[in-house]
Every structure is written in structure tokens, then in C-alpha cells.
Amino acid sequence: MSPAQESIKDADFILPPDVDAKSFVAAMDEMRKVVGSENLEIITAAKMMPDSDGHYFNLPREHDLFYCLEKDTFLASAVIVPGSVEDVSAIVKLANKYLVPLWPISRGRNLGYGGAAPRLRGSVVLDMGGRMNKVLNIDDEHATALLEPGVSYFSLYGYLQNNGHKHLWIDSPDLGGGSVVGNALDRGAGYTPYGEHFSMHCGMEVVLPNGEIIRTGMGSLPENNTWQLFQYGYGPYPDGIFSQSNFGIVTKLGIWLMPDPGNAPTIRNTLIDAAVYAQKAEYSLSKEVLTETEVDEIAKKIGVGRWNIYGALYGPEPMRKLQWEVIRSTLMTVPGASFQFAADVEKEPKAKVLHMREETLKGIPNTYELGWLDWTCKNGSLLGFSPISPVTGADASRQYEMVKRRFHEFGFDYIGTFVVGWRELHHIVCLTFDKTDPDSRRRAHRCIELLIDDAAKLGYGEYRTHTAFMDQIASVYNWNNNSTLRFNETLKDALDPNGILAPGKSGIWPKRLRNRGFEIQRSSPTSDGASSKP
Numbered sequence: 001m002s003p004a005q006e007s008i009k010d011a012d013f014i015l016p017p018d019v020d021a022k023s024f025v026a027a028m029d030e031m032r033k034v035v036g037s038e039n040l041e042i043i044t045a046a047k048m049m050p051d052s053d054g055h056y057f058n059l060p061r062e063h064d065l066f067y068c069l070e071k072d073t074f075l076a077s078a079v080i081v082p083g084s085v086e087d088v089s090a091i092v093k094l095a096n097k098y099l100v101p102l103w104p105i106s107r108g109r110n111l112g113y114g115g116a117a118p119r120l121r122g123s124v125v126l127d128m129g130g131r132m133n134k135v136l137n138i139d140d141e142h143a144t145a146l147l148e149p150g151v152s153y154f155s156l157y158g159y160l161q162n163n164g165h166k167h168l169w170i171d172s173p174d175l176g177g178g179s180v181v182g183n184a185l186d187r188g189a190g191y192t193p194y195g196e197h198f199s200m201h202c203g204m205e206v207v208l209p210n211g212e213i214i215r216t217g218m219g220s221l222p223e224n225n226t227w228q229l230f231q232y233g234y235g236p237y238p239d240g241i242f243s244q245s246n247f248g249i250v251t252k253l254g255i256w257l258m259p260d261p262g263n264a265p266t267i268r269n270t271l272i273d274a275a276v277y278a279q280k281a282e283y284s285l286s287k288e289v290l291t292e293t294e295v296d297e298i299a300k301k302i303g304v305g306r307w308n309i310y311g312a313l314y315g316p317e318p319m320r321k322l323q324w325e326v327i328r329s330t331l332m333t334v335p336g337a338s339f340q341f342a343a344d345v346e347k348e349p350k351a352k353v354l355h356m357r358e359e360t361l362k363g364i365p366n367t368y369e370l371g372w373l374d375w376t377c378k379n380g381s382l383l384g385f386s387p388i389s390p391v392t393g394a395d396a397s398r399q400y401e402m403v404k405r406r407f408h409e410f411g412f413d414y415i416g417t418f419v420v421g422w423r424e425l426h427h428i429v430c431l432t433f434d435k436t437d438p439d440s441r442r443r444a445h446r447c448i449e450l451l452i453d454d455a456a457k458l459g460y461g462e463y464r465t466h467t468a469f470m471d472q473i474a475s476v477y478n479w480n481n482n483s484t485l486r487f488n489e490t491l492k493d494a495l496d497p498n499g500i501l502a503p504g505k506s507g508i509w510p511k512r513l514r515n516r517g518f519e520i521q522r523s524s525p526t527s528d529g530a531s532s533k534p
């Protein structure tokens, strides 16, 4: 053994389970040869404690910007930036050789759901977007795109604007800096008729956990010209198993663009709008959860209602006029209802939420909604809680009461929005907290932990979650003695026998790491001592 090798100590690294420092260093040496030394960064304890945590535009890739447990709970051992699908395949093969787990991200802006950080401490973050960030193809005639993981909503929008495709619209979620591919894979949502992002994808290229590369749908037919036109191809349709999963790394994704859009409204509460403009302290001296009367006063001050529907009508003007007449006469039967058009509202001295939503409804990416992060403190953090329900008033009210009760118990103002989907409501609840205050973090974490079980008892499940709650949510999707989780584990063990790809994602652990204490249990039992029954 050389002196250099002898001096390698476990304590110098953020090691994944079952890997000692020597084999970690050997793995990194081999991976460095694949991507080049400038594209591989080893994280050390010292490196991970900078004074500043970064922010939305300068994101930490090794830990969660908005950590709700300890800062180093979900911490990466290294960050690797591959430059091609061949690089990815080679890295995956080496990961199998050394049992080094990989955690792929696209832009890593998974705000409120864990950011770029891996679920399993010591995993290597594979930054798929750093160099693989090209718009590979735009098909004007059929309104489709083929993208690499690093293409953000801003960059796709810019590409279409600057390359003669202005007639093609995209659907952007609230924040435009995220990856189109990453958001579709995590089944994120937007606000136009193309807002159901995963449904709008067509064709994938995927590196499997053994390093093999496949193309789904028509992509498996050589020389095909319909990869982005027909979603299914021939035989079983596997695309779904690569979303919110740890069964593959997506290197290319086709998506449909919007030539002729329709309408998709959101229903937002007063405070989410108020928080876009300013901090809580500018509206109220109260340090407590705001009372109903105080929220009424804020609504009056910023000129909105307690609930506000933002929507758009699309198509030729005569059609829009007809549609508006039907909508207006229906909605105006609601006591106290009123309406405004963006064009009739002064933009000066400051643009209103109505103007901001107008951009979003036109598919123009923006970052206005970052505003409400700071509701109770500067540099505030976000935890997302997002249960799904039918599109009924009764369900929306039940969910609102359920969340408000827990938020009040733990000292948080309710900030949320109901996004109307094709057949369901995405209820997006935004818990803002102060990560620099351990008590605020504890309350935020416990509040969501209890809400997950509250929701399950009422039959509501979350569509997506922060890394800290992946195991808990998998545990409430437990019909027929957890048959779904067992099915996922069967697939996982077949596809990833060494357990190297994103262990723990969506609560799916590979055999090698299952039941070894990496699952996160509830911090204490829920009030009645149980999660929902199968």
C-alpha cells in the first residue's frame, strides 16, 4: 500500500453504506476518468458548511436548501456532471462495481420537496442538467420537442422565442427555473391545459440500473419518425415506472408543446397572494397565526377576496366571448363574487398577482412566487404538502379545515392553492418556516408528518413529497397489505440487484439496504397511535 492510500480515512468522506474510504476513492478515481476532473466534486464536511447556503439561482447540489431535519441528514458524498448518455452508462456500471448509490437530478430545483439532495446520505448526486442541457429537436409541424434534462422552462421558452417557434407555447409551473424533464418525471403540474406534465411527455431515453440504454414508445423502432408523436409503441407501456422512481435515469424526454390551448384555473387563498408582495410584518404586528378578521383586512388591503380564481380563456375572440358569458353568469351567482381582467387593472406602481398569473397562463416562465418564501422571515424555507382530492367544494373545504387546524396547532399561517386538474384537485399547501431555528424546523416537520396521516384517514394521498416523508407516504398507500410497495420492490430488485440507483426514492428501498434502519419512521406515533389501516 502506498503512503497516499494509507492516509485515506473514512472520516474524511460522507460515505454511503457498505463502502469504505478506499473503495470510495477508487470509485471516484474511475468515475473521474469518465467525466474529467472538473466534473466531479467530492463533498467533505468542511465543504458542506459554507457561510451561505446558496439560493434558488445558486443552488446547493449536495444538500437540501430548505432542510427541515439537520442540514447534513440528506447529504451527498460527491457531485458528478456527466456530458453524454455514454458517460451516464459508464458511471452506472462503475456504481455497480463499487456499490456507490447515485441520485439523479435534472436542475435540482425541486423546491419544497428536497431540492437536489439525495434521500440516502452518501449517495452521489448525478447532475444530469449541468452539461446535458440541449434542446435536441423542435418539430414545428407536430408541435413537439425532444429535450435533455438540463433544459429549464426559461431556456425552452427562450429557445422557442429566438428560433422562429413563437407560435408554440410551453406550460410552466410556478417557477421557471426548474427542468422540463425533471418536473415531468416528478409529475409536477402547471396551469394551462398542458399542465399535467407527465401526461404530455412522449418518448424517453433511459439508462437502466445496469447501465443498459433503452428508448420507450416508438423510440425502440430504429429510424422511426414518430418517437415524439405516439406515446405507446408496442407491448407493455413502461414510461410510468420511470416517474418518481429509482428504476432508471432519463437522458432524453419528448414533450408536446401547445399550439392551441384551452383553460385551467387555480383557486388561491388570500395569504398566498399577500405573501407574493411582502412579508407578514408589513401587514400585521401579530406574531401569532393570523385570525379570520386579520386575513379579511389583508384581503381588503391588497384588493382580493378570501379565495381567488385565476384562469384564462383561449381561442378565437368570438369563442372566448361566448365562454366568458357562460362562466360569468355561473360564477356571479356566488354571493360576494366579483371579477377583474388583467388589462383593466393598473400595473403601476407594482404589478399585481393578476398580471403575474397572466404570464403563467400564457406559458411565460417567471419566479414571482419565490416572494412568499419570506412570509415570516428573510430567507425563509418551504415544505410542500400536496394531497389530491376530487373536484368538489365539500372535499376542498374538508382539506382546508384539516390543514388549517394543524397549521394553527403548530403556529403557521395557511398558505395554499387548489389547482384544478382534469378530474382532480391538486391541493398545494406551502408551509414556510425558518430553517435557522431548530424549533421552527421541528414544528414544520411534525406538522406535515401528522397531516399525512390526517389526510390518509380521510382518504387523501399526496401526489409528491419531500425526501423526509417518502417512507411515511409509501406506508399509507398500503392497500392489500402493502401490495403496491411490494410490487415496486420486486421491480427494484430485478432491475437494480445491487441497489445503486436512488435508494429510498418514493419509499422504495433495494434489498441490500431494506430494513437496515435507513427508512425514516414517524418521529412519534400520531395522536391516535396509528397510520391508516389497509
Ligand code: ADP
Pocket: 104, 105, 106, 107, 108, 109, 110, 111, 115, 116, 128, 149, 177, 178, 179, 180, 181, 182, 183, 185, 186, 244, 245, 248, 249, 250, 251, 505
Ligand atoms: P426540477 O429542477 O425540475 O425541480 P429536479 O431536477 O430537482 O427537478 O428533479 C426532481 C426529481 O425528479 C429528482 O429528485 C429525481 O428524483 C427525479 N429526476 C430528475 N431528473 C431525473 C432524471 N434525469 N432521471 C431520473 N430521475 C430524475
